[in-house]
Amino acid sequence: MSFAQSLRCRKCGREYRLEPVNLCEFCLSPVDVTYDYKSMSAEVSREKIASGPRSMWRYRDMLPIDGEVVDIGTGWTPLTLAENLGHELGLEQLYVKNDCLNPSYSFKDRAVSAAVTKAREFGFSTLACASTGNLAASVAAHAAKAKMQSYVFIPAGLEASKVVGAAIYQPTLIAVEGTYDDVNRLCHQLTAKHKWGFININLRPYYAEGSKTLGYEVAEQLGWRAPDCVVVPGASGLLFTRIWKGLNELSMLGLIEPVNTHMYIAQAAGSSPIVNAFNSRSLHVHPVKPDTLAKSIAIGNPADGYYALKTARESGGGAWAATDAEIVEGIKLLAQTEGIFAEAAGGTVIATLKKMVAAGVITKEQLTVVFMTGAGLKTQEAVMEVVNPIVIDPTEESFDAALGQHVCP
Amino acid sequence: MVIRQVMLTFPTEQIKEPVIYNLGRQFRVVTNIRRADVSADKGWMMLEIEGEENEIEESIMWLTSRGVRIDPVDGDIVEG
Numbered sequence: 105m106s107f108a109q110s111l112r113c114r115k116c117g118r119e120y121r122l123e124p125v126n127l128c129e130f131c132l133s134p135v136d137v138t139y140d141y142k143s144m145s146a147e148v149s150r151e152k153i154a155s156g157p158r159s160m161w162r163y164r165d166m167l168p169i170d171g172e173v174v175d176i177g178t179g180w181t182p183l184t185l186a187e188n189l190g191h192e193l194g195l196e197q198l199y200v201k202n203d204c205l206n207p208s209y210s211f212k213d214r215a216v217s218a219a220v221t222k223a224r225e226f227g228f229s230t231l232a233c234a235s236t237g238n239l240a241a242s243v244a245a246h247a248a249k250a251k252m253q254s255y256v257f258i259p260a261g262l263e264a265s266k267v268v269g270a271a272i273y274q275p276t277l278i279a280v281e282g283t284y285d286d287v288n289r290l291c292h293q294l295t296a297k298h299k300w301g302f303i304n305i306n307l308r309p310y311y312a313e314g315s316k317t318l319g320y321e322v323a324e325q326l327g328w329r330a331p332d333c334v335v336v337p338g339a340s341g342l343l344f345t346r347i348w349k350g351l352n353e354l355s356m357l358g359l360i361e362p363v364n365t366h367m368y369i370a371q372a373a374g375s376s377p378i379v380n381a382f383n384s385r386s387l388h389v390h391p392v393k394p395d396t397l398a399k400s401i402a403i404g405n406p407a408d409g410y411y412a413l414k415t416a417r418e419s420g421g422g423a424w425a426a427t428d429a430e431i432v433e434g435i436k437l438l439a440q441t442e443g444i445f446a447e448a449a450g451g452t453v454i455a456t457l458k459k460m461v462a463a464g465v466i467t468k469e470q471l472t473v474v475f476m477t478g479a480g481l482k483t484q485e486a487v488m489e490v491v492n493p494i495v496i497d498p499t500e501e502s503f504d505a506a507l508g509q510h511v512c513p
Numbered sequence: 514m515v516i517r518q519v520m521l522t523f524p525t526e527q528i529k530e531p532v533i534y535n536l537g538r539q540f541r542v543v544t545n546i547r548r549a550d551v552s553a554d555k556g557w558m559m560l561e562i563e564g565e566e567n568e569i570e571e572s573i574m575w576l577t578s579r580g581v582r583i584d585p586v587d588g589d590i591v592e593g
Contacts, residue, residue: 126587127586127587131547131548132518132547132548132559132586132587134587233592234590234591234592235591235592235593236591236592236593237593238592238593239592239593257591259591284589284591285583285584287590287591288584288585288589288590288591289585291590291591292585292590304590304592305587305590308587339592339593340588340589340592388550388557390522390555390557391520391522391582391584399593400593401593402593403588403589403591403592403593404584404589405520405584405585405588405589406588406589407587407588407589408588409588449593478593
């Protein structure tokens with residue numbers, strides 16, 4: 105049995121049984137899994153975790169899972185010391201957590217692996233999600249592995265290149281004519297009507313818990329310590345809050361020293377409701393209409409926006425935005441200094457990191473971790489400008505003529 | 514009869530208007546304000562609307578036509 109005890113409303117504290125629900129009936133705020141940390145601390149140790157599988161499931165004792173896991177090989181992705189990028193930006197201890205290297209090429213596999221495992225425990229035989237890319241691929245992949253049915257809703261008109269990553273696993277793919285708001289509404293109605301495990305509706309508390317393994321992993325890979333600063337891309341705000349929760353749980357369990365990490369959330373300027381609220385000192389995250397090339401983080405009404413805002417403030421961190429042009433430069437800078445090709449969410453992180461270092465918010469001696477949450481090949485259209493080959497005839501003369509004096513000896 | 518929970522975001526020009534009162538007068542729906550925060554220049558509200566599906570749809574369209582933004586109470590479902 106897991107150490108999970110209940111679901112608790114993050115606003116009013118009301119408790120619920122561990123069931124497929126995501127909102128408090130009273131204040132309509134999200135609910136969160138609670139644990140018996142005392143019993144958990146007697147069970148977990150650095151040694152036990154280190155002897156576990158080289159995947160997110162080495163942290164199974166800290167997740168709300170009772171049954172056999174649905175695992176496609178997620179987690180334990182590289183944490184790379186980024187010396188070149190650090191030198192470029194003026195940071196001495198910069199690390200890149202490369203979560204692009206999960207089985208479906210994004211961090212969503214962590215959240216979905218936990219949610220699908222829980223869905224099976226609850227007796228669901230059908231999964232569903234609404235997505236423009238990463239989540240769709242991850243849900244479809246896990247459904248295939250778990251031999252479950254899946255319905256993947258996408259907005260009609262989405263480029264084929266974006267849905268291939270999901271379609272290959274053969275989910276029931278449904279393209280909805282209408283706005284994103286229409287898709288939102290339809291999915292709520294269908295979830296109320298059918299006995300589906302809807303990944304980011306009724307399974308959301310469990311989906312959220314899978315994300316915190318990113319925080320655990322980074323601390324373990326750093327030799328059991330929390331970073332001084334982290335920069336995380338922000339869409340719904342969920343991942344950001346879960347990295348914070350993961351670090352604090354490790355501290356509570358005595359596995360790391362007290363956490364003093366400054367948490368920075370990075371959003372695209374064209375979809376930055378959390379940054380707007382942070383800068384205006386508001387307690388409420390007012391929704392916006394997204395308009396950015398960073399589609400994977402273009403969420404206008406972030407479900408965990410308030411909590412992300414709270415995390416940024418509590419941790420002495422902040423919220424920063426980057427324009428689309430800066431995001432593209434960020435993608436290129438990471439690729440051309442570290443050999444890591446991340447999608448636009450990663451470019452947003454690099455672009456905002458650059459600004460924070462320039463502003464003296466993050467200083468050179470601080471151990472900083474930036475999170476790359478999805479692979480660049482998924483959003484190639486953002487950087488098509490780099491494709492500019494020198495065309496020559498298959499002769500040395502043509503080669504010399506084209507490159508002239510610029511050829512390396 | 515069904516119940517729909519939505520989050521309303523009011524633009525400045527609607528702050529002084531009795532929007533929820535008018536909604537109840539124009540459509541056969543029961544409104545229940547669950548949470549709200551309205552200031553001098555902006556406001557939001559978590560609202561439950563109960564009624565026949567078509568009445569709810571029309572009332573939401575009416576709110577939208579007034580410049581009120583409608584969102585799900587649990588955030589956007591369509592993720593990247």
